[in-house]
Amino acid sequence: MRNKFTTLSSTVVPLPIENIDTDQIIPARFLKATTREGFGENLFRDWRYDKQGEPKADFVMNSPIYKGQILVAGKNFGCGSSREHAAWAIDGAGFRAVVSSFFADIFRNNALNNGLLPVTVSETMLAEIFKAAEADPATELKIDLEAQTIEIVGTSSKESFDIAPYKKQCLMNGYDDVDFLVSIRNEIEHFEQR
């Protein structure tokens, strides 16, 4: 049973870079663990820390003013490797949703399978979020999964977003696919006989 996702209101961590690949999210040299824990501390490792392991002041996650449970990133977020460690790292660093105008397919599935909600917004909305967060780091987004809406709190900027109905149910109820698939093993066996 995973954590349930219903609504989320939070300030954001803006990362207005396009094509952020999973090697940036979690470099390959940190993929050597055999458990799912502990990846959060190496999220965006080489952008976040210098060679001596000291935080780089110009990276947004090290900024004292940008905190929150929603990561907002440029288009084509999560491209590259299929490593689910990328979703584990984002989740492990305390994020519950990622907002972008475009997600890579495998990353989107991996996020959904870990209760981390990928929210696809229009280019216009994404630009508005970046602008609002830049002007006021206290800007909050509200994500309502049931209604499938996202809004910049206190403004008229509001959009609906898509999510596969089955995945929505999984997130809202904390179900996962393995339980479901194991429950239909008979049907799968029957399929194999055809």
Added chain:
Amino acid sequence: MNTLFDKIWDSHTVRTLDGGSCVLYIDRQYIHEVTSPQAFAGLRQRGIEVFRPSQVTASPDHNIPTQNQHLPISEPQSAEQVATLERNCTEHGITIFPIGSERNGIIHVIGPQTGLTQPGMTIVCGDSHTSTHGALGCVAFGIGTSEVEMALASQCILQSKPKSMRINIEGELGKGVCSKDIILYIISKLGTGGGTGHFVEFAGSAIRSLSMEARMTICNMSIEMGARGGMIAPDQTTFDYLKGREFAPKGKDWDAAVERWSKLRSDDDAVFDKEVTFDAADIEPMITYGTNPGMGTAISNTIPTTEKMDEAEKVTFDKALSYMGFKEGEPMLGKKVDYVFVGSCTNGRIEDLRAFAHFVKGKKKADSVTAWIVPGSKEVEKMAIEEGLQEILHEAGFELRQPGCSACLAMNEDKIPAGKYCVATSNRNFEGRQGPDSRTMLAGPLVAAAAAVTGVVTDPRELL
């Protein structure tokens, strides 16, 4: 009026849920040491067995050393991952090809090579380059670890059906242009998100004329344009490649299989959600200048300028060039090369080593270049030795290493030092991909060979 992709996908759909998620049956699952341990841990936690162990095959590849493989792995975490894979396979009755054994290698090289990968199959692996197997006419794609667990638990995964896309390459390829140049060209035109949400079929006369291994290079990099996977309809080239391979059907079964496989093609009136056509004659040897595989250009061209880019694009472009230490508008020819890496699931097969070896034969490696020639599998290594390629390489100043993923993602010791430039035949030039602060220029084996003997980015056609 169905596409090849539709035919295979639909015939493997056990059930479609409300809203369109499909329960997709998986014929073959490949696993390796990096993305499987958490999946097995999940099974253990749930107290369930692997559903169809005979349909799963394992090979450690990502973080194994490419020298002295007879010795224990010195890096403790890598050793632990490899040992964990072996334990999990033993516990669940899964076939594994251990390090140093004759079938070991990069999982996407050994699947086709052993005949485990066959036309019409659905294939998954916790690795985005699983798309390689699509070259044999399969629906093959990379998945995350939760999905690895699903497939182990039920031989199925839940998946939305991607849209279909066809990319046609028509005409004849120019001299010195190889399949790596085709795929780098396509990605440079469509961008790293150009195929996202789609499953791509590669077609056209230039694709048909390619060897099986050359086709694998193309399908391998489908993911680099965001596509869920890539595939090529099976034909005589496919059947000739597979015939007699260890796990390919034999005798009457072979004849029946070929009859079945021959029907695997998109109908003439099939409609694709997206279709693009390129002229093979427009493709030149390619090289990348930036930090994603879409940032590539014909080797004789200059790096693009930012004039026509919007603000968001410019920020990303500037960041990439600054990382690479390049400037907009500069020529690529003549740029200094410190390292050359030949290998990976993209270009680590015997034809790649042959192309490289024949090019450097009678020439000498530039003193300023460190070169790593890494076969994609033990079998490729063996062939390279038996065919005399190792000797040719040795005489030209190159050394053949042992198989593995190596410097493609630098999880083992094969790391490009900070700030150094590497011409790599692998698939990704992301920041730090080949080691922290390493700078990667992706290219095919001929461009790599030309760089290795000159020490700078060189058009291989000038030395052919």
